[in-house]
Amino acid sequence: xxxxxxxxxxxxxxxxxxxxxxxxxxxxxxxxxxxxxxxxxxxxxxxxxxxxxxxxxxxxxxxxxxxxxxxxxxxxxxxxxxxxxxxxxxxxxxxxxxxxxxxxxxxxxxxxxxxxxxxxxxxxxxxxxxxxxxxxxxxxxxxxxxxxxxxxxxxxxxxxxxxxxxxxxxxxxxxxxxxxxxxxxxxxxxxxxxxxxxxxxxxxxxxxxxxxxxxxxxxxxxxxxxxxxxx
Amino acid sequence: xxxxxxxxxxxxxxxxxxxxxxxxxxxxxxxxxxxxxxxxxxxxxxxxxxxxxxxxxxxxxxxxxxxxxxxxxxxxxxxxxxxxxxxxxxxxxxxxxxxxxxxxxxxxxxxxxxxxxxxxxxxxxxxxxxxxxxxxxxxxxxxxxxxxxxxxxxxxxxxxxxxxxxxxxxxxxxxxxxxxxxxxxxxxxxxxxxxxxxxxxxxxxxxxxxxxxxxxxxxxxxxxxxxxxxxxxxxxxxxxxxxxxxxxxxxxxxxxxxxxxxxxxxxxxxxxxxxxxxxxxxxxxxxxxxxxxxxxxxxxxxxxxxxxxxxxxxxxxxxxxxxxxxxxxxxxxxxxxxxxxxxxxxxxxxxxxxxxxxxxxxxxxxxxxxxxxxxxxxxxxxxxxxxxxxxxxxxxxxxxxxxxxxxxxxxxxxxxxxxxxxxxxxxxxxxxxxxxxxxxxx
Ligand SMILES: Cc1cc2nc3c(=O)[nH]c(=O)nc-3n(C[C@H](O)[C@H](O)[C@H](O)COP(=O)(O)O)c2cc1C
Numbered sequence: 320x321x322x323x324x325x326x327x328x329x330x331x332x333x334x335x336x337x338x339x340x341x342x343x344x345x346x347x348x349x350x351x352x353x354x355x356x357x358x359x360x361x362x363x364x365x366x367x368x369x370x371x372x373x374x375x376x377x378x379x380x381x382x383x384x385x386x387x388x389x390x391x392x393x394x395x396x397x398x399x400x401x402x403x404x405x406x407x408x409x410x411x412x413x414x415x416x417x418x419x420x421x422x423x424x425x426x427x428x429x430x431x432x433x434x435x436x437x438x439x440x441x442x443x444x445x446x447x448x449x450x451x452x453x454x455x456x457x458x459x460x461x462x463x464x465x466x467x468x469x470x471x472x473x474x475x476x477x478x479x480x481x482x483x484x485x486x487x488x489x490x491x492x493x494x495x496x497x498x499x500x501x502x503x504x505x506x507x508x509x510x511x512x513x514x515x516x517x518x519x520x521x522x523x524x525x526x527x528x529x530x531x532x533x534x535x536x537x538x539x540x541x542x543x544x545x546x547x548x549x550x
Numbered sequence: 551x552x553x554x555x556x557x558x559x560x561x562x563x564x565x566x567x568x569x570x571x572x573x574x575x576x577x578x579x580x581x582x583x584x585x586x587x588x589x590x591x592x593x594x595x596x597x598x599x600x601x602x603x604x605x606x607x608x609x610x611x612x613x614x615x616x617x618x619x620x621x622x623x624x625x626x627x628x629x630x631x632x633x634x635x636x637x638x639x640x641x642x643x644x645x646x647x648x649x650x651x652x653x654x655x656x657x658x659x660x661x662x663x664x665x666x667x668x669x670x671x672x673x674x675x676x677x678x679x680x681x682x683x684x685x686x687x688x689x690x691x692x693x694x695x696x697x698x699x700x701x702x703x704x705x706x707x708x709x710x711x712x713x714x715x716x717x718x719x720x721x722x723x724x725x726x727x728x729x730x731x732x733x734x735x736x737x738x739x740x741x742x743x744x745x746x747x748x749x750x751x752x753x754x755x756x757x758x759x760x761x762x763x764x765x766x767x768x769x770x771x772x773x774x775x776x777x778x779x780x781x782x783x784x785x786x787x788x789x790x791x792x793x794x795x796x797x798x799x800x801x802x803x804x805x806x807x808x809x810x811x812x813x814x815x816x817x818x819x820x821x822x823x824x825x826x827x828x829x830x831x832x833x834x835x836x837x838x839x840x841x842x843x844x845x846x847x848x849x850x851x852x853x854x855x856x857x858x859x860x861x862x863x864x865x866x867x868x869x870x871x872x873x874x875x876x877x878x879x880x881x882x883x884x885x886x887x888x889x890x891x892x893x894x895x896x897x898x899x900x901x902x903x904x905x906x907x908x909x910x911x912x913x914x915x916x917x918x919x920x921x922x923x924x925x926x927x928x929x930x931x932x933x934x935x936x937x938x939x940x941x942x943x944x945x946x947x948x949x950x951x952x953x954x955x956x957x958x959x960x961x962x963x964x965x966x967x968x969x970x971x972x973x974x975x976x977x978x979x980x981x982x983x984x985x986x987x988x989x990x991x992x
Binding site: 424544 | 698748771
């Protein structure tokens with residue numbers, strides 16, 4: 320095990336941190352990077368393409384791991400708005416809770432939130448996978464286009480509103496479904512998908528068969544006057 | 551009744567005029583609002599309502615061919631390490647691949663590059679066609695985030711955060727199924743052939759305080775190199791410009807209600823937002839009060855057609871202008887040579903605005919490969935470059951006549967207003983007076 324490179328944000332600036340991490344190429348073999356004292360600063364470890372392990376040792380501000388492109392980032396604390404927004408690849412794991420818009424528009428990679436996520440988790444999702452150990456707030460997966468959201472707890476109001484082709488799985492209660500979101504059958508393929516994601520998220524102990532599946536009813540795909548209330 | 555008794559002739563109502571009646575009938579038959587492209591078509595106070603005074607005894611003009619009149623602009627000098635340097639103050643506005651064909655995007659890039667100016671992506675991501683052929687390419691960051699990715703963010707020359715558009719301040723994007731081909735669908739992560747509704751609010755920030763943090767993130771993602779533009783539709787320009795500046799924008803793009811769109815509800819286009827003319831003065835005042843005029847550059851768009859419009863926008867305080875509709879016309883949109891085909895579509899050259907339907911005979915607002923192939927991007931680029939050169943020379947002719955050695959030296963004092971409305975909106979004196987509505991007497 321290589322010794323960790325330590326970057327202390329009480330000494331270094333956010334710019335120093337990001338410049339160092341972004342300078343690493345995709346073929347970098349740098350050992351783990353330990354970022355101390357993040358203290359809720361914004362835009363930490365954004366746009367990193369190297370497959371490097373980054374530990375953000377404490378709570379982070381907005382957009383931590385934003386546009387992550389291959390790094391494996393662990394946040395040992397809570398994350399503010401937009402954690403892993405527009406992630407392209409890699410992993411972002413939040414050991415605590417995440418605020419609004421977690422994983423917004425993410426295209427690839429895996430976002431794991433061990434605690435709860437606030438409103439609009441997975442909004443406009445574009446292909447990434449999100450696993451939430453706790454519950455998610457209202458309007459989660461709003462307009463989600465593709466990818467998967469797995470919620471081990473409950474979902475707030477208007478889950479999957481105006482959903483496109485993303486797939487949603489919830490183990491607990493769903494307060495309400497948004498426009499054009501409907502329950503779908505939970506077959507063997509769906510169970511396998513959920514089981515694989517839970518496994519990658521380190522939550523393999525949870526039974527994939529205990530989830531319900533939701534997807535788009537596709538009634539809003541072509542405008543029709545009788546659906547006008549849904550717009 | 552004798553045959554020669556005078557009769558009341560048929561009289562069309564001014565309130566229920568023919569177009570209004572036809573629209574009610576259409577709505578009743580279809581149950582869907584009218585969607586179209588282009589900008590507001592009604593008559594609005596505009597640059598035509600202003601005049602330049604020219605030089606005379608108290609000011610002297612510059613010689614046409616011998617005395618230089620500069621046209622270059624630098625956009626993004628406030629924070630960015632590498633601002634955009636352009637030779638003319640006319641840029642190409644953001645128009646999406648999806649709304650426009652790949653060839654049209656390429657032609658815009660080619661024309662802009664010949665003219666030494668920038669072009670802009672749109673709601674649908676960056677195409678190789680436009681990146682490859684554009685010297686300066688501005689990458690739009692929109693609520694939908696279609697096709698947004700790190701590689702393109704790093705290979706663009708500036709980032710434009712779109713908050714609104716003049717044609718539809720407060721509205722999201724729209725692209726109808728006919729234009730969601732496999733390529734467009736793949737770039738946007740959408741199923742092909744569906745009517746796409748895109749969000750009008752950004753997914754991960756709301757309000758100016760969040761925007762400041764978002765801008766910081768974009769700068770961190772791109773090493774503080776690229777200018778960050780913020781584009782707003784003209785609605786409350788004084789406050790919106792001030793808030794964009796506070797949030798950290800390098801450049802503010804202000805788009806008035808005549809500004810074009812690829813597809814929006816007609817009711818939205820014609821009834822929401824401020825005319826371009828009315829929006830500039832409040833925007834400039836906000837910049838001046840913050841000590842940021844000329845430090846945060848102001849780009850104005852919405853109905854810019856000629857060098858006179860360019861000169862007037864600059865004289866009111868803009869640093870540059872941006873064109874959408876006029877650029878498409880330069881490429882060949884609404885060309886009279888296509889009249890027979892426009893007739894077949896139930897319209898006529900000069901009125902064609904069903905850009906959302908994807909059947910454009912000029913091959914510009916389409917994804918149909920056969921139609922798109924009609925537009926030669928090299929020729930189109932040349933035509934656009936010609937047009938940009940003409941507009942620039944026109945603006946220079948006016949500036950020299952006003953005695954200015956650079957387009958940026960044009961100032962409000964060079965102009966008067968022709969109408970009370972224009973005088974009130976621009977605070978320029980009504981022609982022949984030293985008064986504008988609202989000015990204290992004396
Ligand atoms: C075909 C077309 C597509 C457009 N697409 C976008 C877009 O994707 N994003 C955007 O911010 N504005 C878009 N606009 C608006 C332009 O960027 C610009 O604001 C407007 O065209 C300026 O007004 P003008 O057309 O009168 O020159 C589009 C306009 C047109 C005509």
